[in-house]
Amino acid sequence: xxxxxxNPSIDRVDGRMKVTGGANYFADFELPxxxxxxxxxSEIARGTISSLDTKKAQGAPGVLGVFTHQNMPPxxxxxxxxxxxxDGPPPKPKTEETYRILSSPKILFDGQPxxxxxxxxxxxxxxAASLVKATYAKQASRTDLxxxxxxxxxxxxxxxxxxxxxxxxQTAPITLEANYTIPIEVHNPMELHGILAHWxxxxxxxxxxxxxxxxxxxxxxxxxxxxxxxxxxVHTEFMxxxxxxxxxxxxxxxxxxxxxxxxxxxxxxxxxxxxxFTLVGHRPYTVQTIRMGxxxxxxLVSINHAATAETxxxxxxTEATVNMTKFMYACPNVSTRYRIVRLDRSVPIWMRGPGEAxxxxxxxxxxxxxxxxxxxxxxxxxxxxxxxxxxxxxxxYSSKNLREAYEKGADAIGWNNRKPQPGSLREGNWxxxxxxxxxxxxxxxxxxxxxxxxxxxxxxxxxxxVTDIGPGTGTALTMIAHNVLGVxxxxxxxxxGDTSLPKAPSQGGxxxxxxxxxxxxxxxxxIKQALIELAVKDGSSLAGRQADELTLANGILSVEKEPGKKxxxxxxxxxxxxxxxxxxxESKAGPDHQKYSMYSxxxxxxxxxxxxxxxxxxxxxxxxxxxxxxxxxxxxxxSQMIGGVAGGIGMALTEEAVIDHRFGRFVNNNFADYHxxxxxxxxxxxxxxxxxxxxxxxxxxxxxxxEIALIGFAGAVAxxxxxxxxxxxxxxxxxxxxxxxxxx
Amino acid sequence: MAQNEHPGxxxxxxxxxxxxxxxxxxxxxxxxxxxxxxxxxxxxxWDQKIAAAFEQLPLQVTINGxxxxxxxxxxxxxxxxxREQLHLTGTKKGCDHGQCGACTVHVDGQRxxxxxTLAMTTEGSNVTTIEGxxxxxxxxxxxxxxxxxxxxxxxxxxxxxxxxxxxxxxxxCIREGHADSPEEVREYMSGNxxxxxxxxxxxxxxxxxxxxxxxx
Numbered sequence: 003x004x005x006x007x008x009n010p011s012i013d014r015v016d017g018r019m020k021v022t023g024g025a026n027y028f029a030d031f032e033l034p035x036x037x038x039x040x041x042x043x044s045e046i047a048r049g050t051i052s053s054l055d056t057k058k059a060q061g062a063p064g065v066l067g068v069f070t071h072q073n074m075p076p077x078x079x080x081x082x083x084x085x086x087x088x089d090g091p092p093p094k095p096k097t098e099e100t101y102r103i104l105s106s107p108k109i110l111f112d113g114q115p116x117x118x119x120x121x122x123x124x125x126x127x128x129x130a131a132s133l134v135k136a137t138y139a140k141q142a143s144r145t146d147l148x149x150x151x152x153x154x155x156x157x158x159x160x161x162x163x164x165x166x167x168x169x170x171x172q173t174a175p176i177t178l179e180a181n182y183t184i185p186i187e188v189h190n191p192m193e194l195h196g197i198l199a200h201w202x203x204x205x206x207x208x209x210x211x212x213x214x215x216x217x218x219x220x221x222x223x224x225x226x227x228x229x230x231x232x233x234x235x236v237h238t239e240f241m242x243x244x245x246x247x248x249x250x251x252x253x254x255x256x257x258x259x260x261x262x263x264x265x266x267x268x269x270x271x272x273x274x275x276x277x278x279f280t281l282v283g284h285r286p287y288t289v290q291t292i293r294m295g296x297x298x299x300x301x302l303v304s305i306n307h308a309a310t311a312e313t314x315x316x317x318x319x320t321e322a323t324v325n326m327t328k329f330m331y332a333c334p335n336v337s338t339r340y341r342i343v344r345l346d347r348s349v350p351i352w353m354r355g356p357g358e359a360x361x362x363x364x365x366x367x368x369x370x371x372x373x374x375x376x377x378x379x380x381x382x383x384x385x386x387x388x389x390x391x392x393x394x395x396x397x398x399y400s401s402k403n404l405r406e407a408y409e410k411g412a413d414a415i416g417w418n419n420r421k422p423q424p425g426s427l428r429e430g431n432w433x434x435x436x437x438x439x440x441x442x443x444x445x446x447x448x449x450x451x452x453x454x455x456x457x458x459x460x461x462x463x464x465x466x467x468v469t470d471i472g473p474g475t476g477t478a479l480t481m482i483a484h485n486v487l488g489v490x491x492x493x494x495x496x497x498x499g500d501t502s503l504p505k506a507p508s509q510g511g512x513x514x515x516x517x518x519x520x521x522x523x524x525x526x527x528x529i530k531q532a533l534i535e536l537a538v539k540d541g542s543s544l545a546g547r548q549a550d551e552l553t554l555a556n557g558i559l560s561v562e563k564e565p566g567k568k569x570x571x572x573x574x575x576x577x578x579x580x581x582x583x584x585x586x587x588e589s590k591a592g593p594d595h596q597k598y599s600m601y602s603x604x605x606x607x608x609x610x611x612x613x614x615x616x617x618x619x620x621x622x623x624x625x626x627x628x629x630x631x632x633x634x635x636x637x638x639x640x641s642q643m644i645g646g647v648a649g650g651i652g653m654a655l656t657e658e659a660v661i662d663h664r665f666g667r668f669v670n671n672n673f674a675d676y677h678x679x680x681x682x683x684x685x686x687x688x689x690x691x692x693x694x695x696x697x698x699x700x701x702x703x704x705x706x707x708x709e710i711a712l713i714g715f716a717g718a719v720a721x722x723x724x725x726x727x728x729x730x731x732x733x734x735x736x737x738x739x740x741x742x743x744x745x746x
Numbered sequence: 747m748a749q750n751e752h753p754g755x756x757x758x759x760x761x762x763x764x765x766x767x768x769x770x771x772x773x774x775x776x777x778x779x780x781x782x783x784x785x786x787x788x789x790x791x792w793d794q795k796i797a798a799a800f801e802q803l804p805l806q807v808t809i810n811g812x813x814x815x816x817x818x819x820x821x822x823x824x825x826x827x828x829r830e831q832l833h834l835t836g837t838k839k840g841c842d843h844g845q846c847g848a849c850t851v852h853v854d855g856q857r858x859x860x861x862x863t864l865a866m867t868t869e870g871s872n873v874t875t876i877e878g879x880x881x882x883x884x885x886x887x888x889x890x891x892x893x894x895x896x897x898x899x900x901x902x903x904x905x906x907x908x909x910x911x912x913x914x915x916x917x918x919c920i921r922e923g924h925a926d927s928p929e930e931v932r933e934y935m936s937g938n939x940x941x942x943x944x945x946x947x948x949x950x951x952x953x954x955x956x957x958x959x960x961x962x
Contacts, residue, residue, distance in 0.1 A: 013898050020906030021894040021913060023836015023876035030835035063801070124830055125821050192840045192848055192907040192941050242838070242907025243941050275841040472905030472942050641901045641944060648943025673845035673939060681932040684945040 005695040005703035011637040012491050015477045016240075016470070025240040027193055028210040033200050033268035037066055038124045039258050040131040041277060043113040047143035047666025048346040051107035051116060051136050058133040059119055064126035066265055068134065069118045069257075074104040075264040077256055079226040098344060101316040103253035109138065110316055111348040112145075112667045113280035115254055118261060120269065143346040145666040147287045147312040148183075154310040154341025157320045163328055165393070166335030170304035174295020178372050182292065182364035183733035185658040186312075187285040188278065189353050190678060193242020195252070195282045199259040200268035207234045207259065212241055214248035215508025216467050216501045222251035223259060231501075239499035241471040245649075246352040247282040248471065249510050254281060279659060279671040283351030286311040288323060290364040294371075295335075300378050300386040304335035307365065311357075313342045314349040321357030326442055327365050329599065332389035346666055352510070354649060355712035358443055366439035366717035367732065370724065379422065380438055380721065381408050392599035400598040400698035401705075404440070407605045407627040410690050411438065414625040415607035424728035432611040434622075435726025441604035441714030445631070445696070445705035446513035449590040451504035452521035454483065456529050456583045458575040460557040462489040464525070465497045468506035468518045472645075473708055474638025475514050481635050482519045482702060486526035488555035504586055512602065512706025515634055517589070520700040524587035527701075530554055532583050536574055544569050591699075598698050602630035604643075604710035606650070606718040612726040617738030619723055621651050625688045626715070631696035631705035639707060643689040646711020652679040653712070654719035655735050807868045809834070810878025818865055825849045825860035828875060836876040836910045840939070847938030850911035850918075851875045857918035859937075876910035879917070892960045893917050896951035904942035912938045916952045917962050925956040 019025040044051075056068040069075070080102055101110055104118065117134045121127035144150060156162070171177060198210035207229065213219040216236040224231040241248065254271065262269040273281060288311040295303035307327040313319045324338035355362075373383035388405065391398050412418075420436035421427050427434035452466040464483050470476045476496040484491050497503060506518050534552050537544045537559050544552065544559065544567070552559050559569045575583070609623040626643045633639045656677035662669050670676045695703025716734060723741065724730050731740050802817040809832065818827060825842075828834040828851070837860055840848030844862040851860045852874040880888040893913050896902070903909040915938045919925050924934035931952050932945075940948065955962060 014901055014903075016906070017898040017901075017903075018890070020903050020909050021876075021890065021897050022880055022888070023834075023910045025906050026835065027838070027907060029839070030829075032833055123819075124826055125819055129821075190941055191905070192838070192846065192939065193905070194839060194841075240907075241905060243905040245941070272839065275843065275845075474904070637901050638904075641904055641942075641947060644946050645904055645943035648940070648945055672843060673841050674843070678939060678941060679943065679945075680936040680939055681945050681949065682936040684932075684943065686928070686949070687946045 005632050005701065008693055009481055009485070009634055009636060012477065012481065012635065014474055014638055015480050015496060027240045027242050028198050028212050028238065029196060029270065029272050031198055031210045033198065036268040036270055037120050037122050037265065038127040039261070039269050039271040040119045040127040041115045041254060041271070041273065042117040042119065042131050042134045043277065043280070044109045044116050045136070046109055046138045046140045047112040047145060049109050049138045049140040051109065052139050053137045054116065055135040056117060059130040062126065062130040062133055064121040064123055065130045066120045066122065066267070067261065068130070069104060069120070069261055070116060071104045071106055074257070075260045077226050077260050078228045097316050097318060099316040101253065103257045111280065111314065111346055112665065113277065113348070118257060120261060120265060143666040145345050145347055145661050146663045147310070147343055147345065148289065150343045150345070151289055151310045154343050157318050157340070157342050159320060162337070162339045164337035166304070168337060170335035171293050171295045171306055174303040175298055176296045176375055178294045178368060178375060180292055180368060180371060180732055182290045182367060184285070184288045184360045184363060185734060186287045186661070187353060187653060187657045188659050188676065189245040189247040189283065190278060190676070191243025191245055191247065194272050194275065195247065195278060196270065196272040197255040197258050198268065198270045199262040201263050205229055205233050209234065209236045209259070211236050211238050211255070212248055213238050213251070214241065214244045214469055214471055214510055216469060216499060217505050218508045219251050220501045223256065226256045227259070234501070236501045237499065238469050241469055244471040244509070245354040246356060246510065249352060249508055252282055275673060276671040279668050280348050283349060284659065285353035285360065286313065286319065286350035288360050290323070290361070292364050292368040294368050296372055296376060300376050300383055302331055302333035302387045305333055306337050307361070308339040309361065310341040310343060312345050312347055312350070314347055315344045317349045318342060319350045321352060323357035323361040326358055326361050329392045329394035330365065330440065330442060331387040332393060333387065355443070355709045358709065359653070359713045359716070362439065362441055362714045363716045363720070363734065366714055367720050370437070370717070370721040371730065377422070381412060381417070384408065384440065395599050397597060397599055400445070400600045401631065401694065401696040402601070402603060403629045403692045403694055404603045404605070407603060407629045407692055411605045411607045411625050411627040414688050414690060415609060415623060417607065420725065424725050427726070429611070431613065431615070433614055433726040435610050435612065435722040435724065436607070437610070437718045437720065437722025437725055438605060438607045439714040439717035439721060441606065441710045442601050443512055443706070443709040443713055445600040445602050445699055446511050446516065447520065447591040447595070447700055448507045448513050448517040449588065450506045450517040450521045451586060451588040452518060452525045453504050453584070453586040454522065454525035454529055456487065456571070458572050458581050460489065460572055461493045461495070462487060463495045463497060464522055465503045466506045466518050466521065467498065467501055467503040468514055469499045469509045471509050473642050474635055475509065475518070477638050478515045478519060478634040479522050482522050483526050486523055487530055488557070490556060512708040512710070514706070515704050516700050516706055519634065519702055519704060521587055521589040523701045524589045525585045528585040528587060529583050532585070533559065533571060533574060536578050537569055542569070542574070594698055600696070600699055600705070602628070602705040602707055602710045604628050604714060606715045608718045608722045610719060610722040610726055612723060612741060614727070617742035619655055619736055619741060621719060622685055624685060625690065626711065627690040627692065628707050628710060629692040630707040630710060631694070631699065632703035633691045633693045634702060634704050636691065639691060640689045642707050643711045644687045646715060647687045648679045648684050649712045650715025650719070651683055652677070653734060654716040655683070655737070658735050803866060805866055805869055807871055807873055809873045810875060820864065820866050822865045823861055824851070824863040824865045824868055824873070827865040828860060834875050834877050838907055838910060840908065847915060848908050848911040850914040850938065852914060852918060855921070857915050876914060879913065891917070892955050892958065892962060893951070896955045897948070900947045900951040900954065901944070902948040902951040903944050908938060908940045912940065912948055916948070919952065920956050920962050925952055928953060
């Protein structure tokens with residue numbers, strides 16, 4: 003099979019493990035004389051600990067130690083000159099503060115760990131943690147970005163962007179200016195974060211982690227403890243969701259490793275749900291302003307896009323919030339500006355779709371608003387400003403089939419039922435509206451390695467250190483190996499999520515099928531070449547044939563023009579006295595990649611129902627179209643897309659972490675009050691794959707889709723709510739109070 | 747509030763364990779009233795031994811068909827008993843507050859959140875976890891329950907963490923008679939959160955099992 007052929011659907015290869023409870027996540031491992039850690043969090047957002055009483059906790063039954071800034075064992079790598087990052091030494095632009103867990107009495111955010119209690123059972127550790135008492139010298143804290151937007155600073159790294167005339171907006175015939183707000187959203191994977199740390203020797207460490215990259219965790223721990231990475235073994239075969247929060251090693255993980263060394267027992271930390279809101283990142287509160295100009299023919303004249311996001315005082319977190327605006331539409335005058343404000347908050351981290359999802363909400367809402375002003379269909383407006391080349395970098399896209407995606411999605415949702423005049427469709431007591439939005443994300447191909455082992459019995463093992471946090475990486479790698487070597491899917495075993503396997507990048511940025519898949523492709527291709535070389539050499543029954551005359555499928559080599567002429571792989575290996583053919587390959591992007599802009603695209607369509615009496619918005623239908631190259635595993639790919647819809651419904655309608663700014667503390671840090679989408683919120687969803695191979699990116703022609711599944715979705719809902727009601731909600735989530743405020 | 751509004755408040759214990767409980771309570775109270783003795787006990791590590799002796803209570807519960815006799819602290823939840831002491835880690839902890847459904851198991855056929863169930867309350871009960879759903883129970887050779895098959899077929903999961911809870915809940919949802927339409931399933935499955943967002947596939951899986959008419 004080649005990339006010219008569509009792939010069949012196969013079941014998820016780890017499905018059986020997941021439905022039987024046999025899949026082991028980090029907290030499921032059991033180690034001899036393992037003890038339990040519980041974190042105690044600060045009760046203020048800014049200030050200093052004045053006193054800390056740990057005596058009662060120390061004396062509670064089963065307690066093995068109470069660790070605070072007064073007795074925390076050293077983390078040798080952290081004694082190096084201090085940079086901005088809490089989990090490693092790389093110096094970044096100077097921040098106001100430095101956060102080293104349990105290293106000083108200074109409090110930089112609410113919930114910051116002030117103690118770690120260790121006991122022989124989970125219950126005893128939890129009880130003892132409740133006995134730790136602190137008093138504080140409290141300082142006034144700043145946690146409300148909306149009050150401090152003017153204090154934004156330009157982060158290091160990429161600066162402001164502009165092309166064309168800066169003042170084009172002022173002379174455009176039709177103009178629009180609008181502010182859009184995204185609240186704090188929290189990844190909240192179902193699996194609680196934590197770590198299981200086991201020192202197997204004085205300098206040897208075994209870690210069961212909740213990480214999106216075992217190699218990244220290995221390196222972070224090697225730096226922190228000044229160890230050779232080879233002495234650190236990290237295992238994460240199964241991870242109960244990450245959505246970005248597992249893309250770094252968090253300070254409390256490192257602290258648990260240090261304490262495990264001091265105590266001399268394996269330690270397990272499983273954080274609680276409320277700690278998931280403060281200690282493992284979040285999507286930052288971001289305010290955006292878009293100014294857009296167009297002419298009467300529906301051509302964009304200018305776009306200015308400015309975004310300001312919160313970060314911590316101890317670390318500058320940045321993301322690509324304004325990037326989509328630079329290249330999405332043919333527009334001669336574009337400028338973008340990105341600022342951050344340092345607050346008394348814990349640091350954010352990329353959350354699915356990351357900044358691009360934040361930015362797409364603003365840009366794609368504004369596109370809808372402008373289309374309405376121009377009296378144009380929103381798809382037609384996008385088509386009038388369609389670009390076949392990347393206007394930011396002045397180079398072609400490696401592939402872009404967005405026109406087809408608009409068309410197919412529009413057909414599937416029944417776009418022709420949409421009325422241009424808002425508020426004109428009704429079904430019973432409900433107002434009906436249609437909305438759409440575009441999503442886009444970089445198609446990366448990072449360096450990765452993989453190993454493939456073909457045995458004489460015809461079975462194949464594929465290995466890579468990459469984790470599978472849920473997208474179906476193992477299933478996609480199985481299909482890639484199958485396509486190259488023709489080994490039946492049920493005879494392929496993929497081993498992953500362990501640092502003993504060939505190095506791979508962290509699972510993030512929608513890059514894994516492209517990166518690790520290419521390495522698997524190369525390793526399997528090397529095996530195929532070895533087989534063919536053996537098959538055509540002197541003495542073989544296929545001797546003298548040209549290599550390209552041979553085909554390989556189901557463990558049989560055959561010659562197309564000589565029907566009946568066959569050689570099984572097992573015969574071939576036996577004759578050559580081989581029990582295994584073993585190849586490891588490193589794979590990375592070639593120089594060609596510089597000549598193209600590579601992106602995955604998506605289009606989301608929704609039909610919403612809005613109740614005019616209550617303001618309740620329901621997503622009644624959703625269609626998501628992916629233009630992400632060749633689809634490797636259709637079933638798991640479709641699941642990725644429906645997952646983006648569920649996440650997008652939460653982002654659009656319900657998700658918002660609320661801070662009581664008097665205390666800098668969350669008031670809804672649990673699943674009862676922070677509403678992620680549940681079954682009742684999510685309708686049946688239609689996913690459509692354009693499924694055309696990208697000719698440049700990698701040998702499979704596949705681009706990523708984890709981010710584009712979410713990017714743009716919230717905008718489609720906002721646009722549909724406008725179409726249903728005539729009311730434009732520009733601050734997420736679109737809760738009934740906001741809809742009602744505008745309806746009455 | 748009138749007293750008779752709490753008919754369930756009265757402790758229902760077999761006589762033997764009631765006596766046992768009272769004996770322990772008064773001994774603990776005596777200890778608490780003698781602070782110097784208590785401090786001394788801490789210094790000598792006696793508190794540990796006393797705690798170990800006093801804090802444990804016997805529990806007999808049948809889990810996946812096997813009678814388990816364990817000795818546990820009364821504050822241990824069913825979830826932590828399963829995971830930390832019996833090593834049945836298929837049941838997952840997602841919130842510890844009964845808000846996510848990841849820990850759903852069956853107690854005497856009813857779906858419950860194991861994190862909100864004190865293990866001691868399951869005395870004499872039959873508990874079924876995800877490990878006990880497939881017939882034969884032994885890993886790869888076991889025949890899967892129709893709901894497990896349907897979850898694989900419809901890809902009703904991604905990361906797999908909420909899956910044991912979803913499946914246990916789904917089986918109960920059909921048994922309760924709450925799976926007559928996709929809308930009804932969505933309503934009665936809303937206590938089980940899936941952050942990967944596999945909902946649409948989960949509903950398909952449940953509807954197929956329901957319509958297939960196989961015994962669940």
